[in-house]
Amino acid sequence: MPSKSSARLAALVVAAVCSALSGVVLTAPAHADTVRIHDIQGTTRISPLAGQKVTDVAGIVTGVRTYGSSKGFWMQDPNPDDNPATSEGVFVFTSSTPKVAAGDSVTVTGTVSEYVPGGASSGNQSVTEITKPTVTVLSSGNAVPAPVVIDARSVPAAYTPAGDTAASGSVNGLTLQPSKYALDYYESLEDMNVQVADARVVTATDPYTELWVTVKPHEHADRRGGTVYGSYTSQNSGRLQIQSLGSTADFPAADVGDTLTGETTGPLDYNQFGGYTLVASKLGTLRSGGLKRETTRKQARGELAVATYNVENLDPSDATFAAHAAAIVNNLQSPDIVSLEEIQDNNGAKDDGTVDASQTVNKLIDGIVAAGGPKYEWRSIDPVNDQDGGEPGGNIRQVFLFNPERVSFTDRPGGDSTTAVGVTKVHGKAQLTASPGRIDPGSDAWKASRKPLVGEFVFRGKTVFVIANHLTSKGGDQGLTAQYQPPARSSETQRHLQATEVHSFVKNILDTQKNAEVIALGDMNDFQFSDTTKILEGDGELWSAIKSLPKSERYTYDYQGNSQVLDQILVSPSIRRGCDLDYDSVHINSEFHDQISDHDPQVLRFRP
Known part of the structure; x- marks a missing residue:
């Protein structure tokens, strides 16, 4: 089987091309004047403005990605609408190192695109982006919008709606129900500033400096701190991947059962290797759970x-x-x-x-x-x-x-x-x-x-x-x-x-x-x-x-x-x-x- 590392290498080779080509473009209105971020995101997984040019979209920069093949920044509207299905954040794909910083108030003109990490054949969801941007910095040092707290109360128990049979089982065209389904909830926060607190590690840090936590500590928990996957119909909705937005040199070397104490905060991304991911500009402090390797008993003479x-x-x-x-x-x-x-x-x-x-x-x-x-x-x-x-x-x-x-x-x-x-x-x-x-x-x-x-x-x-x-x-x-x-x-x-x-x-x-x-x-x-x-x-x-x-x-x-x-x-x-x-x-x-x-x-x- 292809190794995870080879799959990632292939993904990195194509990611820039995929981003530049904007992945999937769907039909949209004939014209879009100046809009707000929540207008771009809409109430489904696909932007109603996909493929269209938007002008002077306003927001506060919440995070900047200066590495990898998907360089760009996240921005968020500090004045949200009253619809919980519409995200207030969006990723601006710049392809080169962005010339903005967190706290900058900016306007962006560009093309709304739907990028599918891993390509359309992967079956992954898409990420709504603004590509080919022209960015204007209006001011700096502004307060970043307060993060949305993701916790056991906010994440629904039901994992996902069934896909639309008329659309080959895709959920893309379904109206988001963030209070009913976990994947809809996460999608409603796509590209927004989010936060988890005192989150238990349920997959150890891997060679790619990422780990997984749960915001539902009692969800199918095992005695060693993990979250057990017991059937296709009992998904663990509290799982969330954590990466670092900055240097990975100090990324915690965590084992299952450890805890990221305090607050871990950053934009909520979606990637090829795990889906929804909190890209942390601020990481909690690792507290060891003291997990030890097991030893089985010796077989008896007649066993x-x-x-x-x-x-x-x-x-x-x-x-x-x-x-x-x-x-x-x-x-x-x-x-x-x-x-x-x-x-x-x-x-x-x-x-x-x-x-x-x-x-x-x-x-x-x-x-x-x-x-x-x-x-x-x-x-x-x-x-x-x-x-x-x-x-x-x-x-x-x-x-x-x-x-x-x-x-x-x-x-x-x-x-x-x-x-x-x-x-x-x-x-x-x-x-x-x-x-x-x-x-x-x-x-x-x-x-x-x-x-x-x-x-x-x-x-x-x-x-x-x-x-x-x-x-x-x-x-x-x-x-x-x-x-x-x-x-x-x-x-x-x-x-x-x-x-x-x-x-x-x-x-x-x-x-x-x-x-x-x-x-x-x-x-x-x-x-x-x-x-x-x-x-x-x-x-x-x-x-x-x-x-x-x-x-x-x-x-x-x-x-x-x-x-x-x-x-x-x-x-x-x-x-x-x-x-x-x-x-x-x-x-x-x-x-x-x-x-x-x-x-x-x-x-x-x-x-x-």
Whole structure:
């Protein structure tokens, strides 16, 4: 999948062009004389004056953006109208460094435009701007309009209206109802000076110096300070992204559960990577919540411990091997079997045909030994070069680690990158035709995506079938703040095909041996309530063990203020029926600004 950084780089390349071309222009009145800002903004998401020239629009400068590809300034009318649906702020796109300062009283003549961050194909909402401006400074040092306070009382519980079916599900033409819907409320404040106070951090500071807070501290809160995403219909409306309008050098390095105390104030922007964003000219003071990384318990002698861990594009040049090794030994307590996702080949992203990953895996194993863990053995199958998606040249794949002092691997030759593994019956028991093997690698379901790795393990005389997965990413899905509501999740098409393939393989094992113990685990790139998971589970052939946890603890990943499930361990009925099944999502990464992966690992313990 394309990395967030590559997506941002592409976005930055096109943003200036998109701004200059003004994104989307809709029909408008034939002429517009001097108008107020609220006339430009109107009562829907699209300006009634889009595409028209406006003259001498008055306002007070509230913030100036001197960096990036969208240079310009925000201004606000200090004398608002009495319509809560009409914003009193607007962004003036200058393309070069603006020659104004906060507190300047200005008039602007230019063209009203609707700019869509990420382009129209992204499905994002648009930002109303004045482009090609002529700016006149009337006076300086004026008071900036007082910020609108965004808090638990002001943000509605309902997230968004359904889109207009006559407009392909878009909400653009709907009259804003800011007292009824959260997205309408935020849109009614677009480009205005806003403020949050004493806001709890719900997504840690990322490499792009941004974080997420909630203004609703009790909304689907988990015990560690985050906000849990539990269904498509229970959106967390209190989430808001925070960036800095000035220097990022002093931007707080925050973890989930920390608090931005005091007031955080600035214009309310809308961007490609998260939607509504408070671009802070004044940041609150960070107060630590004291969050610590979790440690799971050690498996008992008769328990088999199976884990999944996405190590995020690990290759020999990375500096995270010791940290990953320590996490496996100390936080995960050296599981008997570890399914690793995103193991890259021996030279990482260098695209020269290398597919062997032995240096990557052995460096991790050596680190585990150095950290006091077992000398794991490993099994995997090298992919065909550049055929499994991920970073070009990286050739990511799944790898099994196993502790030979506790569990054995049944090697059965014949498995390679292009041969499909099958199931046979031998002495009344299911058996793989190859171990390790890959599920139907020639299927279109796995085009440009990782093929599942299957292996037979034996623990205390009992065979356990393990399927390591890394399903296709959610890249390409529309964001939660998209103009189309509900947002389209286009990535599901391929992921559902993949889930069908995995489920069919599991069913084949269980049809061959009803009481076979089967585990399908890994980065499923979808939620425990998703149709992907329902397809995997089928008619009870599998069950996602994360559902054994309280709802407030069901998460493995933290994205845009939502603690959510992407990684899962699914088990067959013979495992689920055991009264000793014990599942743990071990939070060591997703909630921390200094994470070594963006995924938390999970551990399942049971007695075969």
